[in-house]
Amino acid sequence: MANVKIKPIGDRVLVQHIEEKEQVRGGIIIPDSAKEKPQEAKVIALGTGKKGEDGKVTPFEVKVGDRVLISKYGGTEVKLDEKKYTLVREDDILGVIE
Amino acid sequence: MANVKIKPIGDRVLVQHIEEKEQVRGGIIIPDSAKEKPQEAKVIALGTGKKGEDGKVTPFEVKVGDRVLISKYGGTEVKLDEKKYTLVREDDILGVIE
Amino acid sequence: MANVKIKPIGDRVLVQHIEEKEQVRGGIIIPDSAKEKPQEAKVIALGTGKKGEDGKVTPFEVKVGDRVLISKYGGTEVKLDEKKYTLVREDDILGVIE
Amino acid sequence: MANVKIKPIGDRVLVQHIEEKEQVRGGIIIPDSAKEKPQEAKVIALGTGKKGEDGKVTPFEVKVGDRVLISKYGGTEVKLDEKKYTLVREDDILGVIE
Amino acid sequence: MANVKIKPIGDRVLVQHIEEKEQVRGGIIIPDSAKEKPQEAKVIALGTGKKGEDGKVTPFEVKVGDRVLISKYGGTEVKLDEKKYTLVREDDILGVIE
Amino acid sequence: MANVKIKPIGDRVLVQHIEEKEQVRGGIIIPDSAKEKPQEAKVIALGTGKKGEDGKVTPFEVKVGDRVLISKYGGTEVKLDEKKYTLVREDDILGVIE
Amino acid sequence: MANVKIKPIGDRVLVQHIEEKEQVRGGIIIPDSAKEKPQEAKVIALGTGKKGEDGKVTPFEVKVGDRVLISKYGGTEVKLDEKKYTLVREDDILGVIE
Numbered sequence: 001m002a003n004v005k006i007k008p009i010g011d012r013v014l015v016q017h018i019e020e021k022e023q024v025r026g027g028i029i030i031p032d033s034a035k036e037k038p039q040e041a042k043v044i045a046l047g048t049g050k051k052g053e054d055g056k057v058t059p060f061e062v063k064v065g066d067r068v069l070i071s072k073y074g075g076t077e078v079k080l081d082e083k084k085y086t087l088v089r090e091d092d093i094l095g096v097i098e
Numbered sequence: 099m100a101n102v103k104i105k106p107i108g109d110r111v112l113v114q115h116i117e118e119k120e121q122v123r124g125g126i127i128i129p130d131s132a133k134e135k136p137q138e139a140k141v142i143a144l145g146t147g148k149k150g151e152d153g154k155v156t157p158f159e160v161k162v163g164d165r166v167l168i169s170k171y172g173g174t175e176v177k178l179d180e181k182k183y184t185l186v187r188e189d190d191i192l193g194v195i196e
Numbered sequence: 197m198a199n200v201k202i203k204p205i206g207d208r209v210l211v212q213h214i215e216e217k218e219q220v221r222g223g224i225i226i227p228d229s230a231k232e233k234p235q236e237a238k239v240i241a242l243g244t245g246k247k248g249e250d251g252k253v254t255p256f257e258v259k260v261g262d263r264v265l266i267s268k269y270g271g272t273e274v275k276l277d278e279k280k281y282t283l284v285r286e287d288d289i290l291g292v293i294e
Numbered sequence: 295m296a297n298v299k300i301k302p303i304g305d306r307v308l309v310q311h312i313e314e315k316e317q318v319r320g321g322i323i324i325p326d327s328a329k330e331k332p333q334e335a336k337v338i339a340l341g342t343g344k345k346g347e348d349g350k351v352t353p354f355e356v357k358v359g360d361r362v363l364i365s366k367y368g369g370t371e372v373k374l375d376e377k378k379y380t381l382v383r384e385d386d387i388l389g390v391i392e
Numbered sequence: 393m394a395n396v397k398i399k400p401i402g403d404r405v406l407v408q409h410i411e412e413k414e415q416v417r418g419g420i421i422i423p424d425s426a427k428e429k430p431q432e433a434k435v436i437a438l439g440t441g442k443k444g445e446d447g448k449v450t451p452f453e454v455k456v457g458d459r460v461l462i463s464k465y466g467g468t469e470v471k472l473d474e475k476k477y478t479l480v481r482e483d484d485i486l487g488v489i490e
Numbered sequence: 491m492a493n494v495k496i497k498p499i500g501d502r503v504l505v506q507h508i509e510e511k512e513q514v515r516g517g518i519i520i521p522d523s524a525k526e527k528p529q530e531a532k533v534i535a536l537g538t539g540k541k542g543e544d545g546k547v548t549p550f551e552v553k554v555g556d557r558v559l560i561s562k563y564g565g566t567e568v569k570l571d572e573k574k575y576t577l578v579r580e581d582d583i584l585g586v587i588e
Numbered sequence: 589m590a591n592v593k594i595k596p597i598g599d600r601v602l603v604q605h606i607e608e609k610e611q612v613r614g615g616i617i618i619p620d621s622a623k624e625k626p627q628e629a630k631v632i633a634l635g636t637g638k639k640g641e642d643g644k645v646t647p648f649e650v651k652v653g654d655r656v657l658i659s660k661y662g663g664t665e666v667k668l669d670e671k672k673y674t675l676v677r678e679d680d681i682l683g684v685i686e
Contacts, residue, residue: 051646058153167202169272234372290302291302346445384401385402388468391399392398461577488497489495548639552597588594
């Protein structure tokens with residue numbers, strides 16, 4: 001994965017797409033027919049955190065290395081060393097795959 | 099139901115669809131003509147909880163195992179071990195079937 | 197009315213439709229031409245209550261047994277023992293018929 | 295006006311339409327060309343009051359018997375003893391006619 | 393101006409249109425080409441005031457008699473003694489002409 | 491600039507357009523192709539200030555005489571002594587030209 | 589870069605576009621097919637800061653000189669000494685390139 005070159009701002013998280021062939025065997029299969037198809041991804045870097053009115057930062061519910069499901073329409077794609085990454089807000093992370 | 103593999107984030111809840119043939123006999127029948135047809139489901143896993151401005155987590159009104167009615171248009175479908183699951187926000191749970 | 201089988205979540209209320217023939221004689225008649233035609237219904241079950249930021253629950257303005265007018269486009273229909281019920285948010289209840 | 299049979303919920307107010315022929319002579323005439331034509335009405339019943347976050351109820355600015363101007367597109371019509379009533383939110387009351 | 397017959401509710405203000413021929417000579421001319429053409433008017437009556445969460449009323453920035461510029465699309469017209477009045481929210485008052 | 495005749499209300503600011511020929515030489519040139527083309531203007535008068543819930547007024551970030559860039563679609567135009575002015579909310583001021 | 593001539597207001601930041609040919613070699617490549625293509629830019633000047641209800645200013649997460657990714661549809665372009673700049677809100681800065 002080399003050296004990560006993007007530090008997300010605020011409540012954003014940098015995640016790396018997991019190609020379908022690499023996805024957990026016998027595990028989660030996302031149906032093609034799903035109206036809003038989520039995508040499996042790995043958390044690469046956490047943002048600087050979401051700040052409340054009082055300046056306190058809310059800790060993230062995910063950590064670097066987590067396998068997560070992200071909402072398909074959330075986030076912005078970037079490419080780094082030939083791999084697709086996505087900058088998503090934490091609220092676009094639906095769940096952690098355990 | 100095997101081992102659940104998804105931990106929902108925030109105020110999300112993982113629910114499992116209950117096939118119509120399995121639905122409570124003599125019980126709740128959702129009319130076909132209903133404009134927004136709710137679906138019967140079982141709560142499989144609760145999220146990490148919704149956090150307020152002060153960082154306090156609001157407890158969920160439902161618990162694992164509850165049979166619930168969910169709004170049809172809420173949530174994101176995933177498939178796990180050949181069963182359909184849905185990640186919904188707690189606000190998309192209309193009621194608990196007792 | 198048998199045993200109610202749905203416990204509404206949050207600020208939702210379960211109401212039962214009152215068929216037009218059963219409606220209060222000489223009483224409230226909702227004009228057909230009304231742009232947003234309200235419906236007469238009976239309160240069957242109150243929800244778990246709306247929680248504020250501080251976790252305090254706001255008491256409902258209606259109680260079980262009240263005859264109410266509900267906004268036509270509010271709520272989600274379910275059928276139980278051959279009767280139509282609707283899960284509405286308390287804000288969709290326009291008034292109590294006294 | 296007989297006995298009022300509807301108790302409005304929350305910040306809603308029950309008002310009774312004043313037919314044009316009954317309107318204050320030499321007084322307020324609402325131009326036909328007005329983009330949003332207000333209607334003259336009489337306040338029949340006040341709601342249970344709007345509650346703030348802290349549970350305190352905000353007192354109404356109008357009282358039973360007031361002649362008011364209401365926004366034409368606000369509210370829900372009901373008919374009671376052959377007269378038209380409207381359930382409006384207090385914010386749809388533009389002013390009191392003195 | 394006779395006796396004003398409307399007491400505005402909340403943060404609304406009753407203003408009277410100033411016909412173009414009466415407008416301040418050599419003063420403010422509102423270009424026809426302006427996308428949102430404001431109108432000159434005179435403040436006739438202040439509302440009951442905007443209430444905050446704590447019930448405190450915010451004082452108005454304008455006073456009875458002020459010549460003001462109002463946003464063209466704000467407010468509701470009424471006619472009183474053959475003169476056009478408009479009920480506007482204070483936020484639709486752009487400025488006071490001095 | 492004569493005597494200014496408009497006192498803006500709330501967080502509004504009165505600015506005067508700077509004709510292109512008068513714009514800072516060798517300075518800021520706003521490209522024609524810009525999707526949202528900002529305009530250079532001079533601050534003529536500050537409003538009465540934006541009030542918070544507690545009645546406290548937030549001081550303006552700009553002062554009378556500042557050369558500013560304003561968002562093209564913000565504000566309402568008025569003409570005064572043959573010059574174009576615009577009433578804008580402070581949030582439509584993008585920056586101060588130094 | 590000469591002398592910067594724009595001081596952004598509020599939570600805005602002035603950034604300078606980095607031409608594609610100047611972009612980090614072997615580094616971040618933004619795919620053409622990306623639905624919302626971000627752009628690389630350099631932070632030139634920070635705004636006066638975003639003020640909370642209590643008047644406290646939230647510090648920026650970026651600093652002058654940072655290389656950042658900005659959302660393509662955010663901000664307003666200006667040209668200064670033949671270079672393109674953009675005034676963006678800090679929330680339109682997706683991440684810092686390290």
